[in-house]
Amino acid sequence: MRKILILTIPLAFLSNFVFAQEYPAGYENNWPQWRGPHANGVVPKGDPPVEWSESKNVKWKVEIPGKGHATPIIWEDQIILVSAVQTKQKVEPEEPAEEGDQHQWMSPTSTDYIHEFVVISVDRKNGNIQWQTTVREALPHSSTHQFGSWASNSPVTDGEHIYAYFGSQGLYCLDREGKVLWERDFGLMEKALSFGEGSSPVLYKDKLIVLRDHNGQSDLYILNKNTGEDILKIERNERTSWPTPYIVEHQGGTQIITSATNKIRSYDMSNGEVLWECSGMTRNVIPMPVGANGMVYLMSGFRGSSLLAIDLSKAKGELTDSLAFAWTYNQNTPYTPSPVLMNGKLYFLKVNNGYLSCLDAKTGKVYYSAQQIEGIKNIFASPVGVKDRLYISGANGIFAVVKQGDSFELLSKNILEDSFHASPVVIGNNLYLRGFKYLYCISEE
Numbered sequence: 001m002r003k004i005l006i007l008t009i010p011l012a013f014l015s016n017f018v019f020a021q022e023y024p025a026g027y028e029n030n031w032p033q034w035r036g037p038h039a040n041g042v043v044p045k046g047d048p049p050v051e052w053s054e055s056k057n058v059k060w061k062v063e064i065p066g067k068g069h070a071t072p073i074i075w076e077d078q079i080i081l082v083s084a085v086q087t088k089q090k091v092e093p094e095e096p097a098e099e100g101d102q103h104q105w106m107s108p109t110s111t112d113y114i115h116e117f118v119v120i121s122v123d124r125k126n127g128n129i130q131w132q133t134t135v136r137e138a139l140p141h142s143s144t145h146q147f148g149s150w151a152s153n154s155p156v157t158d159g160e161h162i163y164a165y166f167g168s169q170g171l172y173c174l175d176r177e178g179k180v181l182w183e184r185d186f187g188l189m190e191k192a193l194s195f196g197e198g199s200s201p202v203l204y205k206d207k208l209i210v211l212r213d214h215n216g217q218s219d220l221y222i223l224n225k226n227t228g229e230d231i232l233k234i235e236r237n238e239r240t241s242w243p244t245p246y247i248v249e250h251q252g253g254t255q256i257i258t259s260a261t262n263k264i265r266s267y268d269m270s271n272g273e274v275l276w277e278c279s280g281m282t283r284n285v286i287p288m289p290v291g292a293n294g295m296v297y298l299m300s301g302f303r304g305s306s307l308l309a310i311d312l313s314k315a316k317g318e319l320t321d322s323l324a325f326a327w328t329y330n331q332n333t334p335y336t337p338s339p340v341l342m343n344g345k346l347y348f349l350k351v352n353n354g355y356l357s358c359l360d361a362k363t364g365k366v367y368y369s370a371q372q373i374e375g376i377k378n379i380f381a382s383p384v385g386v387k388d389r390l391y392i393s394g395a396n397g398i399f400a401v402v403k404q405g406d407s408f409e410l411l412s413k414n415i416l417e418d419s420f421h422a423s424p425v426v427i428g429n430n431l432y433l434r435g436f437k438y439l440y441c442i443s444e445e
Contacts, residue, residue: 167189219236301332
C-alpha cells in the first residue's frame with residue numbers, strides 16, 4: 001500500500017461515547033448522513049405512524065424529477081435529494097458489446113441521453129421544491145445495474161454545507177441555498193459487471209472521507225471539507241465494493257473502518273496507517289459496518305453468508321485466528337441492506353429478501369433467524385429503528401413495521417403506489433419515504 005501524505009491535522013481525544021464518534025450539536029434532531037445521525041440506522045427519538053396508505057397519514061407527497069435511489073438527508077426544514085435527470089440531448093452510441101459479454105448477461109441499464117446530475121432542496125413542512133441545482137451535465141459513465149441508478153450515493157451535511165457525491169461524475173460542495181462552492185473530479189470508476197456506484201461520503205469534524213473501490217486503482221480519500229483538497233490519499237488493493245466507511249473513536253484515536261471483498265481494514269485517521277485487517281467477507285460487499293460498546297459488526301451475503309463481530313480492544317495487525325473475533329455467524333446475512341444495531345440487538349435481512357434475523361450483539365445468541373415477512377420482495381433499502389420498532393421498506397411499495405425485541409412480532413404492513421430503493425428517514429414523528437417517482441411525508445400530525 002502506497003500512501004501520499006499531504007497534510008496531517010491533530011485529532012480530538014475520545015468522546016463521552018464508549019464507541020462512537022462525537023457528533024456536532026443538532027445531529028440527533030436531524031438526518032445528516034446515510035444511516036442517520038449516528039450512522040447505525042437508529043433514530044434517537046421519534047414516534048412515526050405505524051400504519052399508512054395512499055389515503056391514510058400522508059401529510060404530503062411531491063413528484064421528484066429524474067431517477068435517484070440515494071436516501072435523502074434532512075437538516076432542520078430542508079430535505080436534500082440527488083437525482084439524474086434525462087435531457088432530450090442524445091449522443092452517438094458506443095460500439096455494441098460482443099455476444100457473450102458479461103454486461104449483456106447482467107441486463108444493465110444504459111442510455112444514449114445526456115443527463116443532468118442535480119441536487120434538490122425540498123421544504124420539509126409542505127413538500128415544495130425550494131431549489132434545484134445542476135452540478136454536471138454529461139452522458140452517464142458506463143451502465144448501471146437494472147435495479148440501480150446514476151444517483152445512488154447519499155449526500156451528507158454538517159448543517160452549513162451540503163456534500164453531494166455522484167461517483168464518476170464528481171463531488172460537489174454546495175451551500176444551503178444551492179450554490180456550488182467547490183468541486184472535485186476523481187476520474188471514472190470501472191465497477192464490476194456494470195453494477196453501478198453507491199458508496200456515500202462521510203464527514204468527521206473538518207474532514208470528508210470518500211471511498212472509491214472498483215476494478216481500477218481503488219483509493220480512500222480524506223479531504224479538507226472546506227476546500228476539497230487532499231489531506232490523505234490511500235491506495236488500496238481492492239476490487240469493486242460498495243460499503244460506506246464507518247468512523248469510530250476508540251481509546252484516544254479515530255479509525256476509518258472499510259469493509260470489502262479482499263479485506264476488511266481499519267485505518268488510523270491521522271496518518272492513514274492500517275491498524276488492523278482481515279479477510280472474511282463474501283464477493284460484492286455492500287452493507288455498511290455498525291458498532292457500539294467497543295465492538296464493530298461487518299457482514300455480507302452474496303454467494304455466501306458472513307457476519308464478523310470484532311472486539312476493537314483486541315484488534316491489531318492481521319486478525320487471522322485472532323481473539324479479536326468475539327463471535328461469527330454464517331447464515332441469512334444481507335446482500336444489499338445494511339443492518340440495524342439497536343438496544344443491544346443486531347437486526348439484518350437475508351440477501352435482498354423479506355427474512356429478518358435478530359441476534360444478541362454481545363454474544364451472537366440467536367433470538368430468531370430468517371423470520372419471513374410475507375409480501376415484501378426485493379429489499380434494497382436498509383431498515384430503520386425508532387422507539388420500539390423497525391421500519392422495513394420493500395421495492396414493491398410494501399412496508400413492514402416490526403416490533404423490536406427478542407421475539408418476532410409484525411405490527412403492520414402498509415402499501416404505497418410507488419417503488420422504493422431508498423431507505424426510510426425519520427425525524428421526530430414524521431417518516432419520509434423516497435420512491436422512484438414521489439417523495440412522501442408520512443405523519444399523523
